[in-house]
Amino acid sequence: MTDVARLAGVSHQTVSRVLNDHPNVKEQTRIRVRAAIAELGYRPNRAARALVTGRSQLIGVVARNSTLFGPATMLSEFEQAAADAGFAVSVGSVRELDRSSISAVVDRHLDQRVAGLVVIANTASATEALAEIPEDLPVVFIDGDPASGRPLVTVDQVAGARAATRHLLDAGHETVWHVSGPTDWFDSAGRIQGWRQTLEEAGAEVPPLLSADWSAAEGYRTGQMLARMPEVTAIFTANDHLALGILRALHERGRRVPHDVSVVGFDDVPEAAYFIPPLTTVRQAFGDVARAALSLLLGQMRDDSGMADQIVVPPQLIVRESAPRRI
Amino acid sequence: MTDVARLAGVSHQTVSRVLNDHPNVKEQTRIRVRAAIAELGYRPNRAARALVTGRSQLIGVVARNSTLFGPATMLSEFEQAAADAGFAVSVGSVRELDRSSISAVVDRHLDQRVAGLVVIANTASATEALAEIPEDLPVVFIDGDPASGRPLVTVDQVAGARAATRHLLDAGHETVWHVSGPTDWFDSAGRIQGWRQTLEEAGAEVPPLLSADWSAAEGYRTGQMLARMPEVTAIFTANDHLALGILRALHERGRRVPHDVSVVGFDDVPEAAYFIPPLTTVRQAFGDVARAALSLLLGQMRDDSGMADQIVVPPQLIVRESAPRRI
DNA sequence: TTCAGAAATGTTATCGATCACATCGGCTTT
DNA sequence: AAAGCCGATGTGATCGATAACATTTCTGAA
Known part of the structure; x- marks a missing residue:
């Protein structure tokens, strides 16, 4: 930095000002400093x-170690x-998203003096740990x-x-069965709620809730049971991998x-369109969620208190062959 | 740190020594300093x-923005x-893993003064960029x-x-078709090479190579072509998603x-066991690869020159119904 | 023309650690 | 008993930026 200052014929402070886009720098000086920076290949x-600001250009993310499609894409x-x-x-x-693990990770991030933190908190246990922050x-x-x-x-x-539920009812099904994710996930809870509400509003019977983890394996096991029940004509699963397992179980039992x-x-x-048959599903705009989260974070950093602080991104139903508009 | 030093009745330098496990500190002093650290909840x-060492406790990873199973799991x-x-x-x-993008990311990491760098370099273009490091x-x-x-x-x-190829030949197939990934990926190149060698050694005819990206979509398109060719009885695909697309195309054309x-x-x-039918595939031990990479990196940081510098992790064939031992 | 006030720039202190070197006992060696 | 050395500890400089304050230069109104 001193070298840059010398080459540009100014003080190191002026260089710092140029670097941080301070308003009070003459345009001409700014240009001279920029040139010196470029010439020396200087990088701050x-x-x-x-050290001096107490804050780095680093954003910490706390996430569960997971290769699930959602969290991985989000990250x-x-x-x-x-x-x-x-x-x-x-x-x-x-x-695991338990309190002590989260606390340890948050500590690591604090050590790094992160400028902000994003918590991908899909279960309630994560929320408790916010006291650490x-x-x-x-x-x-x-x-x-x-x-x-x-x-959020x-x-x-x-x-x-x-x-999803509406789509199945509209297609003529009397009711819709639901295979949910782990019930301690917010995602699962929301999907269960939406499913139940829609059935109740339509006056349809609410079948017993089946819950599973997110894996194709449990989808398969649940599917084996559902496949034997002739009254089951419509299934809404909490994710595509569960659906894959169910499709296979149905296939094995000869249910088309x-x-x-x-x-x-x-x-x-991305593979959902190539399941047998192609899967009707609900698309989540992870990119939008990520960008919204970042903008909220940057807003907080600027102390932009007028900003909305909860953003809800709408999902989109993608209709394919596994559940067409009309049966 | 000064506070810790005062409480422990030593100089800040001694605290620093304790922190860095220097040998020349009396055990008793060490204990006193540790106690002071704990009492004040001090964190360096x-x-x-x-700033002073010129190196952080941060490892930079350069990877292609990807939700492909392999890279995501590896990360x-x-x-x-x-x-x-x-x-x-x-x-x-x-x-993209082109030179200028990589160079930009490497620069960002250098700004952060990373202690080491891991490059997930699945294409040749990434290798060129190593000049930047x-x-x-x-x-x-x-x-x-x-x-x-x-x-590496x-x-x-x-x-x-x-x-994979051997398995298919042993099961009685005359030859094996291969749908590869993008040919500029090292993974693809290695898989193509292993496939071709095995066929040649067995004296089998080498069918034309079909290459695709890694998606189920292209697998499906390629599958539609292969499904129409009665002489095709064995297909080895470069990843499971391609296989999924092919399974669907075969299914649609009535080929069992x-x-x-x-x-x-x-x-x-994880879903491969729930494809229709369950997929025979080759498992890669990503966890082992990740740990090996870390240990190589730590070795370099310690300047441990006696260390092996290339580690190859063996994969494992998982036999399921899509390609049983005997047809 | 003068002078207040703003704009542009410079000077020095500071963040919190490590490094290099200085100091001080105690122990071995002759 | 003196010299020499080593282990334990302390002192002050340093890394490279920004913060706070000081100073100079410019602008426009009285």
């Missing part, structure tokens, strides 16, 4: 900046958005508890589930999709 | 340390391994060019492809799997 030392999209805004992203995965650190939750009052971005799970049973998934993984 | 400022596993070793991981995704920065490639001479960890793609056509995939995604 972020550690030094972090990737967020990283991209952050990079475009000039921030690096430090990932801290935890095996200092008040003055910008935080955004993705997928957390809307009731927490903290800044989610996909509207209830609306997605309603659209969609002729005998219609199936709707959730997520729209 | 990493930015300050990074997640690596993050976990690094966290266990006390390192944070900063992810830098690029949309300073000589003295520890670097490990995952999936790069084995001929580069740089420290890969799954043995050739062996995996050989096992494995009765008419056997299919083998690659990756063993």
